[in-house]
Every structure is written in structure tokens, then in C-alpha cells.
Amino acid sequence: MVELGVRDVSFGYGSEVVIKNVTLNAFPGKMVAIIGPNGSGKTTLLKLLANIIKPSTGKIMFDGVDIRRMDKDEITKIVSYSPQENVIPGILTVYEVVLLGRIPYLSWRISRDDLEITKNVLEELGLEIYARKYANQLSGGERQMILIAQALVREPKLLLLDEPVSNLDIRNQLEILDLIKRITRQKEITTITVLHDLNLAARYADKLVVLNRGSIYTCGEPEAVLTPDMLSSVYGVEAKINRNNRFVQIIPIRPLNRGVEALGQNF
Amino acid sequence: MKSKVIVLFFLLVAVMLLGCAQKPVEKPEEAKVIKITDLVGREVSVKVPVAKVVLLYGLEDYSAVGGKDALKKIVGLNSWRYKKYRPDWWQAWVANYPWMAELPDVGQPGKTFEVEDVIKLKPDVVIADKSMYKYMEEDIKRLEKAGIPVVFTDYFPHSDNVTQLFDEVNKSTLILGKLLGKEDRAKQLVDFFKEKVNKVVERTEKVSVKPKAVVFATWAEWRAYGKKGMYNFWIEMGDGENIAAKVVDASSGDVNPEFVLKENPDVIVFTCNNNFPSGQRVAIGYTVDNTTIAKEALKELINRPGWENINAVKEKRVYIIHHGLSHGHIFEFVCLQYIAKWLHPELFKDLNPEESLKTFYDNFIPLPYHGVWATELS
Amino acid sequence: MQEMQEICLYRELVFRRLLFISLFLILCIVLSLLNLSIGPISIGIGEIFHTLITQGNDTAHVVIWDYRLPWTLMALLVGGALGLAGLEMQTILNNPLASSYTLGISAGAGFGAALAYILGIKVLPNVPMEFVVPINAFVFAFLTCMLIMLIGKIRGFTSETLVLGGIAISFMFQSLLALLEYYASEETLQAIVFWLFGSLTKASLFKAQVVFIVLAIVATLLMLKSWKITALRLGDEKAKSLGVNTERLRIEVLIYVSLLTSVAICFVGIIGFVGLVAPHMARMLIGEDQRFLIVGSILCGGVILSAGAITSKVIVPGAIFPIGIITSMLGVPFFMFLVIRGRKQIW
Secondary structure, three states: OOOEEEEEEEEEEOOEEEEEEEEEEEOOOOEEEEEOOOOOOHHHHHHHHOOOOOOOEEEEEEOOEEHHHOOHHHHHHHEEEEOOOOOOOOOOEHHHHHHHOOHHHOOOOOOHHHHHHHHHHHHHOOOHHHOOOEHHHOOHHHHHHHHHHHHHOOOOOEEEEEOOOOOOOHHHHHHHHHHHHHHHHHOOOEEEEEOOOHHHHHHHOOEEEEEEOOEEEEEEOHHHHOOHHHHHHHHOEEEEEEOOOOOOEEEEEEEOOHHHHHHHHHO | OHHHHHHHHHHHHHHHHHHHHHOOOOOOOOOEEEEEEOOOOOEEEEEEOOOOEEEOOOHHHHHHHHHHHHHHHEEEEOHHHHHHHOHHHHHHHHHHOHHHHHOOEOOOOOOOOOHHHHHHHOOOEEEEEHHHHHHHHHHHHHHHHOOOOEEEEOOOOOOOOHHHHHHHHHHHHHHHHHHHOOHHHHHHHHHHHHHHHHHHHHHHOOOOOOOEEEEEEOOOOOEEEOOOOHHHHHHHHOOOEEHHHHOOOOOEEEEOHHHHHHHOOOEEEEEEOOOEOOOOEOOOEOOOOOOHHHHHHHHHHOOOOOHHHOHHHHOOOEEEEEHHHHOOOOOOHHHHHHHHHHHOOOOOOOOOHHHHHHHHHHHHOOOOOOOEOEEEOO | OHHHHHHHHHHHHHHHHHHHHHHHHHHHHHHHHHHHHOOOOOOOHHHHHHHHHOOOOOHHHHHHHHHHHHHHHHHHHHHHHHHHHHHHHHHHHOOOOOOOOOOOHHHHHHHHHHHHHHOOOOOOOOOOHHHHHHHHHHHHHHHHHHHHHHHHHHHOOOHHHHHHHHHHHHHHHHHHHHHHHHHOOHHHHHHHHHHHHOOHHHOOHHHHHHHHHHHHHHHHHHHHOHHHHHHHOOOHHHHHHOOOOHHHHHHHHHHHHHHHHHHHHHHHOOOOOHHHHHHHHHHHHHOOOHHHHHHHHHHHHHHHHHHHHHHHHHOOOOEEOOHHHHHHHHHHHHHHHHHHHOHHHHO
């Protein structure tokens, strides 16, 4: 179990600031969804959490320990990051792709532990039947499942997913997010996922983080965060929020005039 | 530019003066237009004797026919070829005729040849080798339009038939004679050539056992001259057996090292130019004074596993020869003489190839004889 | 029961790979024996073995020890080195058509060799003539790699940068080579062309030992990184997410590959397409797992060049047909096949 703490983190490429003073917390067994318009810095924030890039200021802590003080291998064992891209270029069997997730533990001879964990994860995700197949011959949904399996096989304490369900059909989206939520709860993983689809975010996340131009616009429970106001100022969209059903539902109406939006922000 | 113009001017004056001085002697030689069928089979009209020549190939053959006078007719030269392929010969020419270095370099067809430069020089004829023809077809049209005839000689005939091969060489010599108004001397050269070749061929008719021979290049360890290579003709005419011809159809190719051990040649010849590759040594050629370097090079060249048991090495019948002798020139008979003598030392005891070459230089080439052209392992 | 099944699956994967590796190994041995026994001088197989374990000065000993054995070992080892170098180049550049040509290493080596031939420039003084050209070629091949490294350092180690940098370097060395050739004498030019063509006739036992040592060291070092290199095949992002420092890994592998390629081509000249074809064949049969693919590519390269070496001896018995032409004749159709079939099937 790892509690994630982000304190006042900023990051930029050259003079361009991409992430500005972000502070947030995430807890085991809970699923946090990062939402925000294109270019708001969602993927960059995830990479910062995955220790792929380093913050220019501020600090990231696992259980209160600054990750800069931690061993790199140790971090790799705690964190699993699944990037947005779900292409698997090489000729690798599904079994191997998943096994590769255990890279920090693998040596020239593969231990029985590694084989067992790989087996368990494949089973849990119902992927045993694909084990012998080549990963690049599978459909987009199946591939996504495999990459999630790869992220899980390391038995991470912090799971970072970048758009795990983009380009998937509606059934696959539900299946995968159900699975992620179930595992998050069962294994008490701290899960942070970037999601584009606001309805899915509202439905699955325990907490929403709205990122706008690199800063946190707001965060909190989906019901509290998803307001017509937020949607108009962050996304520039006029929308209706339907709260009558089991899930919060966003019904977009029309994009707002960009000029008006810009003007509004200047004031 | 200016200096070139001045040199040219003086040259012209010199040529004119010489012409004037000799006028009474050569009076019967009046300019007339004749038709020549050259060695690529083209019929060309040329006003002879020519006074201004652009020479793309064969300075040795040209001067052997035309003598010193003919040298002065050259207004443009493919000196690029000399500098690159026969650096020692070029050094010799320039040392004896420093003005040659100043001649406009018209370049090698297919590489650096500039037709514009030739047209500017307004020669009476351009003399080229048959091997250059394929690169010059467009240039010929332009030159002809400018009224400049192009005549091809062929001192590199690629024929399996020895008689035909020598015919081509002799025809080339006779054409040079016609162009330069030196037909008598050309005939004299042809006879000389025939006599030298026949002398060898006649004697070898008595030979019953053909010694095995092989000719290696020096730029790649196992590169030997095959069936279509000029050395094959010389070995055959000298009544030897070129072992490489059995396995190399082309003019040269790599042989399997074992093959040499198996065939066990009686004579091994290495051939190289003045520019010995990779060693940066000048082993042989016009500029070399003694045989020391060549003999050292030979020792290194035979230092190959198993060669100590080869007949040629055991009996020290290992030789090196200048590549320029082997083909492409009117004195290539010297190569035949060397190889015949190496194959049948008893039979040709009285034959002195070096002396032949010296005689040829003394009688025909307007250069003093010098250099090391061939030597043996000692 | 269930647990057993999963372990069986892994065993099955490993078994399949070991099977193909054994197959390659057997082919290597058979081809090497053929290479040892084929030649103008006929020596029985029994005598060959006897000659190999005894010392002597007779023809059989000279033929086997001085000509056939160096030739055979050189074919095997240079093939293996080119196969492995090709594999890792394709992997780190993420490009199925990568080879020592793509990175300009061959062009660099060619330029170094030409420099030795034409200008007589030695990078090391007091070395025997036989090694002047190889040492020059090696140094320039390695310098080329360092140049690529420099470009990578400045522009980042993405496959695009490296491939484009390689093409630029290649062109630079080719034009420099052309310039040298322009000034070269006839024979020097022939010597350079001969070198560029590649030939096993320059083999010797000493050279074979050098190639063996470098190949063994590099293969071991790569083996230790095999999981990380395999992860590169998932794509950069993925590999980074698995905790692989892709930039450092690329630099490291590039250094190994540079060393390997430089040593392989400096002794025999440029033998094309082995480095391209061998890794693909191995990959198709063995898969991407570098633990097995490294061995597979080495063996497959050895098989290809050994087969080429035999062919070059038997086309015209007694003559040596240029091996570069043989490997190209095999390689060009394969290259076309790769281009036409595209990435889906093979890459």
C-alpha cells in the first residue's frame, strides 16, 4: 500500500511551463481520474508520477518519502505505468509481453514465482486463451487488456494508466474499467488514470482531478466537480449535467465562442 | 592562363621555325585529305600529315612512329591518365620534355574528358584508344561538327585469336604512320614487332613439355590473370600453361590458395606498376635505379603458407614484371620475351629481353632507356 | 495442476526456441565441416580430423591449418558478428532495414581502408603491413560510431535521429572515398575496390581469434541486458514505463555493436546483407526474446556466411567467387521481400 503525495510540483520543457504547482493526494484502494482538455498536461503529470521525467520544482512522495531519496529499482517495483500507445511492435507472444512486466525481477533464468504470478494475472483477466498468440495479431481491446495485465503483473502499489480505454468499443470500455476498479479495491492499489470520456470518469473515479493549462482547476468527488461552470471555463463547452440516474451524466450542448471565453479569462 | 598562352605561342613559333628549317628536305610531303578506316571501323577523312594533335592515348606508340618531331605536334594530352596509371612514365617524359607538363590536360574519356577544351585547341586530329569509344560517342559528334576528326587505335585488342590480335596492333601503328606522314617508319616498326614475336614463337614449336605458370597481381593476394588476360596469350605463345586460365574465365579473378598448391606451378610471375599498392614502395619501373626493392617485395610476396614446397619457389623461378610492358603498347613483345625466357630458360639462353627493350628505346622512343622492368627472386 | 500447465507453457516456448537454436547449431557444424572438407586438394574426412589434432608440415596440415581452418572459422565468426550486430542495430534503431550500411559504419571503414591504401596514412605506427589496412578500417568504423553517438547526444537517441545521422555520415564518407579514389593510382584503386567487395581470403587464425574474443565478450554483455533490450521492442514509452533507461541502453548497445561491426569488417572488408538477413530469419523462428535471439542471430549469421563461403568455393572449383556477390544475391530478394511484406509479418 502506498499513499501518493504530490507537493507543489512544476515541470516545463525549456521556458514553456507544462505543469504548474500541482498538489494532490491519492490513497490505496481508490481510483483517481485526471481529466482536462487536450494539452492540459495530463500525460506529463502521469509521467512525473511514474518517475520518467523529473519535476523542476516541488516533490513527489510515496508514503511520505520523497522519491528522489528512493532507489530507482525500488520505484520501478512500486509503480506501473501504462502509456497511451497500445501498439506492440515486436513478435512477442502475449505470455512474453505480460512476463516482461516483471522486468525488475527477471534474470537469465526465470523463477517459479515469476511464472506463477504471470499465470495468475492472465487467469484473472481471462487472457489464458491468448497466451500463445502473438500480441500484434490481437484486436485493440485485447491488446489493451494485455498491457493492463503487463502493468499488473509487477504487483504494483501505484498504477498509472494513460487513457486505458480510448479507441475501444463501449463493452470493452466497461469491462476494462470494471476490472481496474475491482483490482484497485481488492489489492488496495493506488490507481491514477487519465480519462477523456467525462461520463466514464464520473462513473468510475472515486476522485476527479481537473487539469487546466497545467494547474489543478479543481478536484474532488465527481458530483462536486462536474458542474456546468467547470465545463464552460475549462472545456469552453455549454453542457447540462443530468443527476437523475444512477450515474452523473454530462450532456454537451454546444461549444462556447472562443472569443467570449478568452475575454472572460482576461477579466 | 597568360603563361600558357605564351608557352603555346613559343611552341607555335618553334614548330614553324622547325618546319621552315626542314622545308627543303620534306618538300614532297604535301598536305592531302585521305580516308582512314580506324580500329572501331569508322571511316574518317583526315588532312595529312597532321600538324596539331590531341592525344588521348599511347604517347609511346605515337612517338615511336613519329619521333621527336611528332611530340611537338601535340597541342593537348590526356596527362590525367599518365599521372594516374603510369606515373613513372610520366615522370620520364616530363623530365626529358619539361614543356609537356604545361600541355593542356584534356582528360580521360568517361572520367575527366572535356570536349570543349579540345575544340578550343583546334587540332587537326584527335587520337584515342578503342576502349574510350563507348564514352565518346556524343563527343565525337560535337568534334566532327567542329571539323575535328577522331581516329581510334587499338593496342588493347580483346581477341582469342593471336593473329587477329597482332593485326589490330599493327594496323594501329600503320594508321599512326599515315597520320604523321611516317609510313615508312611505321612499316619498319611493324616488321620489327613481327620479327621479335615470331622469333619466340618459332622456337617454342620444338617444346614438348609445357611448364605450368601463374601470374598474380600485387594488389590482392590471390588475384591471378585468367583466360582473357593478356598474360594468358604471352604464356600460351611462350608455350607454357597458365594454370589460372583453367578456373578464371575473365581477364583476372581470385584463385583458391589450395589450387596453387595443388597445381604446383613451375613459374610464378607477379605484375605491378610503378605504384605498388599499400606498401607505398616504388619497386619497379622507369624511375627505379636498382632491383633491391623489387627483390625484397618478391620475398614478401612468396611468404605464403605451403609455398616453400612449390616448384617455382624451390627453384627460385619467381619473377616480377612491370605491368606496362604486358599490353597496350607497341613494345609488348618484350613481355613475351621475358615470359618465354622464364618458361624455357635453356631454350632462350641467348635471348636478352632487357636488351631488346633498350634497343627499342634507342631506335624508336625519344627517351633515354632507364629503369628496372623485370627481375627475379635471388 | 493448473500451475503445472502454466509452467508447461513457458517450457514449451523455451523448448521451441532451444529446438531452433540447436538446429542452427547443427547447421553451423555441418557447414563448417563441409567448409573444411571442400577444396581443390582432396583430403578425406578422417584425415581432416587427424590433421586437426596433430602437428606436421605436410600438404594436408598446411591446407587445413593455414587455409581451410582460418577460412572456415572466419566465415562462422564474421557471419555471427555481423548477425548479432545487425540484430542489435535493428533493435535499438527500431528499424527492420538497419544494418552497418544504415549507420554509415561500412562507409567509415571503407574510407579508413582507402586512406591506408592511397595516402599510406597509418593511425598506428610500427604495425606489420598486413594489419595497416584493418587497423585503419577499424579506427574509422569506430570513429563513425562515435560520430553517431555525438549526433545522438545533441539531438537525442531516437531511432529517427540515428538513422538520419547514419545516412548523412554515410554520404559524407562515400564522397570522401570518391575523392580519394579520384586521386588513387590504378592499382590502389583496384586494391580498394577489392577491399570494399569483401573477401575471406584475407583470413588467418589470429584474425579469427580476435573476432572470437570480441564476439564472445559483446555477446555476454548483451546477454546480461537481454530483458531490457527485449523491452525496447515494446516501444520506447513502454520500455521507459518498465523502468528501462532507453537512452542509456541505446548508447551502451551502440558501443558494443560498433566494436563488433568494426572488428568484423576490418578483416574481411564489407560483406553485405548478412547483418540484415540473419536477424530476421532468427527472429521469425525464435521470436523477440533476446536471451535466445542473441544466440540465434549469431548462429544464423554463421550459417549464412558459411554457406556463402562454400558457394564461393564450389561455383568454379579452384577459383574463389566474390562472396559479397553471393550474399547480395541472397540478400537483395530478401530485402525486397521485407519491403513488400511490410512490418506486419516480420517486424
